[in-house]
Amino acid sequence: AAGVIQSPRHLIKEKRETATLKCYPIPRHDTVYWYQQGPGQDPQFLISFYEKMQSDKGSIPDRFSAQQFSDYHSELNMSSLELGDSALYFCASTKTSRSSYNEQFFGPGTRLTVL
């Protein structure tokens, strides 16, 4: 079965550079979530999109922005990178329904290292 695809899997950037992370949800899924997992930390919710509109926002820095496109893939744009942005970034997708359980399926993550 198709899974959530994230690219790139690994990314190395210098401080103050920009980075773009991409997420391709499972086909027919309409909702995408982004999470950040620092070293030895639990995943923290950043932002989510439902039907291409932002649906919720968590602890996402102002330097970060994200969007969901017409084909439902999503991109997380990160500018003025800081050392503390080094983390594993997960994307998860689901088909949102109010009449059934909405399991979130996670991608393998993008490991961002800021030097």
Added chain:
Amino acid sequence: GDSVTQMEGPVTLSEEAFLTINCTYTATGYPSLFWYVQYPGEGLQLLLKATKADDKGSNKGFEATYRKETTSFHLEKGSVQVSDSAVYFCALSPNAGGTSYGKLTFGQGTILTVHP
């Protein structure tokens, strides 16, 4: 806001030992509860879930029961294997009308190491 607290780790066991990882939560309303597992270098995989009080989630020999009175969702397995070595996360999401939706809030994770 919502929060999840897991027992301090890491946990080290011998193969075939009994496993318990404690998880308690704070949330408004009646959230859905989950256990996720993360193997080294991999993403998060849903292990089991429970969407209402007294539900028991189970999968691959793991079990957890949604206890509303104690706001707990402890993970148990009767006989662990070396292949169970991983990081385990307890998590919750809001629930409306019996359907879970929305962002997941995770506990801090518990590292489990099982020795032969």
